Amino acid sequence: MAINIAIDAMGGDHGLSVTVPASIDALDKFSDIHIVLVGKQDEIEQQLSAYQYDSSRLTVVHAEQVVEMDDLPSKALRNKRKSSMRIALNLVKEDEAQACVSAGNTGALMAVAKFVLKTLPDIDRPAICTSMPTMKGHVHVLDLGANVGCTGENLTQFAVMGSVLSRAVDSNAAPRVGLLNIGEEEIKGHQRIKDAHQLIQNTSINYIGYVEGDDIYKGDTDVVVCDGFDGNIALKSSEGVAKMIAYYLKEAFGRNIFTKLAGLIAYPVLKSFKDKVDPRRYNGASLLGLQKIVIKSHGGADQYAFLQAIAEARLEVSKNVPQLISAEVSQLIQQKSS
Amino acid sequence: MAINIAIDAMGGDHGLSVTVPASIDALDKFSDIHIVLVGKQDEIEQQLSAYQYDSSRLTVVHAEQVVEMDDLPSKALRNKRKSSMRIALNLVKEDEAQACVSAGNTGALMAVAKFVLKTLPDIDRPAICTSMPTMKGHVHVLDLGANVGCTGENLTQFAVMGSVLSRAVDSNAAPRVGLLNIGEEEIKGHQRIKDAHQLIQNTSINYIGYVEGDDIYKGDTDVVVCDGFDGNIALKSSEGVAKMIAYYLKEAFGRNIFTKLAGLIAYPVLKSFKDKVDPRRYNGASLLGLQKIVIKSHGGADQYAFLQAIAEARLEVSKNVPQLISAEVSQLIQQKSS
Incomplete structure (x- = not known):
């Protein structure tokens, strides 16, 4: 089964001009992944039209809002419920994707990811x-x-x-x-x-x-x-x-x-x-301790760097990182209470 | 009048093999300084014998103890009163030198310098x-x-x-x-x-x-x-x-x-x-806030690096740094209370 990765296509300093070509590169490089690009549908499709790719392995999901690089986490959480970041995380929550990659602002990503995906028990x-x-x-x-x-x-x-x-x-x-x-x-x-x-x-x-x-x-x-x-x-x-x-x-x-x-x-x-x-x-930092996999790309990432963040997401999905953390931490808690 | 600089000649990873030649270099480079080398007299003199220098500009003061790089500050303070570090600082206290340079361990140097030289009022x-x-x-x-x-x-x-x-x-x-x-x-x-x-x-x-x-x-x-x-x-x-x-x-x-x-x-x-x-x-960090000038050299400093620490001491003496700090800080306190 393919590894499904949701990309916050609008995030980062360069937005679609980086996230779209990096996603195409990822499809070329990893035959086992499927990409969901989340963002302004018409803009994404316009970017995509410049590339040749297997359309069965790439889906576009529309999001009308964008979390800006200087949005406060609280604002992103309350007022940007239709943002590409939020919707990408929702897809992970609903198991329609196994990981989310975003180059959006760190504070907002952490706040929204915590709210949507929740932390692991005992973390x-x-x-x-x-x-x-x-x-x-x-x-x-x-x-x-x-x-x-x-x-x-x-x-x-x-x-x-x-x-x-x-x-x-x-x-x-x-x-x-x-x-x-x-x-x-x-x-x-x-x-x-x-x-x-x-x-x-x-x-x-x-x-x-x-x-x-x-x-x-x-x-x-x-x-x-x-x-x-x-x-x-x-x-x-x-x-x-x-x-x-x-x-x-x-x-x-x-x-x-x-x-x-x-x-x-x-x-x-x-x-x-x-x-x-x-x-x-x-490039590609892990938000560890959440119930699902979220990878934060550097905001200024270029195409090559963003590809590495997608690769990190794929690797963590294939290794079941959140499940492993959860098992290890609950063992730790048991040790303590025994 | 010459600027008198006391050197903790035993300090640092390389001790005399660095502090002595760097001191000779400093005498060559700066015609306005006088150096006091503090440490084991016979060992210093043996090192000095390899160099030509104006002996009227260099004095040796004997110190029988050495603060080791791993001595705890409390130990240096209590048990090493005859160390080269302590005696070099004493010379500064007694105005026989205007600055002390040491590559000895940072914690010990700070503790002993604070004890011997005291902090400025209001610091x-x-x-x-x-x-x-x-x-x-x-x-x-x-x-x-x-x-x-x-x-x-x-x-x-x-x-x-x-x-x-x-x-x-x-x-x-x-x-x-x-x-x-x-x-x-x-x-x-x-x-x-x-x-x-x-x-x-x-x-x-x-x-x-x-x-x-x-x-x-x-x-x-x-x-x-x-x-x-x-x-x-x-x-x-x-x-x-x-x-x-x-x-x-x-x-x-x-x-x-x-x-x-x-x-x-x-x-x-x-x-x-x-x-x-x-x-x-x-190289050459200042211990700012003391009543006199103390320069900490990196422990691993070589001859060139230690020379820079001596140069920093000379510069701060010529600029009266502690006096300037004292004036500025008391002004700050007055502003606050007015």
Whole structure:
């Protein structure tokens, strides 16, 4: 049976000009998926007319409203019940699709997804989890901004969810889970982190203890757990420094005719380097802890990046991620009460 | 009159093999400084014997103890009263030197410096402030890990201290000061950050409001203010991603004979790029809010990096940074009470 993926076709900075061609690419790449494009029907059909595709594998569902990138979550929830985001999530709720992919604004997506799809039993708060490159592969980091001021219990649930995700999608039998902290002795961390440090040790996951910001990229941790505030700071700072490095690298090679020539000669090398750390490859964050699968694409994603988010949705459907999380968390709760 | 700088010669991962030659370099580079090397006299003299220098500009002060990189701050404070770190700070206290530079462990240095030199009146907590490269120059970020769980008042004092530092050392008349936060609407930040946001608006500094992690590197902010936990996460994550990028860049050029040849041709370009983002250039964090000047060098600093920390000490002495901060903060307090 095909994996049915609902796409919020209007979401993101580029809307249909990215979501439609990326969906066509996904149909080409994955023979086992069916795509439902949700959004303004006439505009979607106009975009689609430029492509050749198997029309039996793509459906269009009309939605007259759009959640804007600066809409407040509360507004998206109350006043945008006919938005492409909401209707895409409704399709997942009604089992007409097994996952939703949206590049719409994060706060709105999380709020609407929580309302429509509900969190899993025993999960207090869903978390945003993305993978990032490391020196040895990749790492899953959660939470990245959905939850500010987590308790030790919240962080423990994140640890379990991240561990389950890594086991499922990386086929890693015992993912190494670290808790983000700072290295200063005696003043180490917030109370919630100390609490989580105790609680996670009582779970059956492969907990390796505290890690610091630079450990995210070393490749010796498979899952990094943190409060949404801290995760957002880590992610955004990393993005910022990577962009600055790219800027100076480009500037150095663009300086004059000789540096441009050197750049031309080094191009294949620079290209293979760039592919390795390309953030687009890692696009597609999971809203973990919901009853169904929702993948958040970066708002500024291009066609290639959005395709990765669709691929992530397909992978999580094939691995039954929410069911696995639910089983693991209820086991954890049983351990605690026994 | 010469600027007298006391060096904790035993501090850091490399100790004397870095601090001694960097001190000689500093004497060569800056004709207006005098260096006091504090540490094990015989070992220092043995190191010094390899160099030619003007002995009238360098003094050695013996210290029999060493604060180890993993000593707890409390232990350094109680049990290491004869350490090179403590004696170097004592020299500053007794006005025999105008600044202390140490690559010793951060927690110990902050604890001992606070005890020996005291904080300025009206400053509740000193902060660690470093400068970092941006796309347009550099930015000062504080606090980087000395204070976890700051109040709005603490953050406001940091904002004033950072603004004064930038005015003094960058000759920037109205440094743009931003407060580190995350971008999610409605769940924005911790209470302390919201409090600081209100309080800083009542100061006379050029406050530009909230900034996010990636804004640190854009060059549109001169001072970024944050809790020590958040600053440490931002700094370490940035270091981690920069190291990973350097690793993959090196790997791409080292892959085979052709890529190595390309690397050889591109070498001058890669070198000029590397110089631009070289973290060693930015070595030397200020312990702001103390009555005297203390500069913390990275523990792993090499000779060039440690020289930059000495240069930072010299600059802050010549600009009277603590006095400027003191004047500005008391003005702020007066404004509040009037």
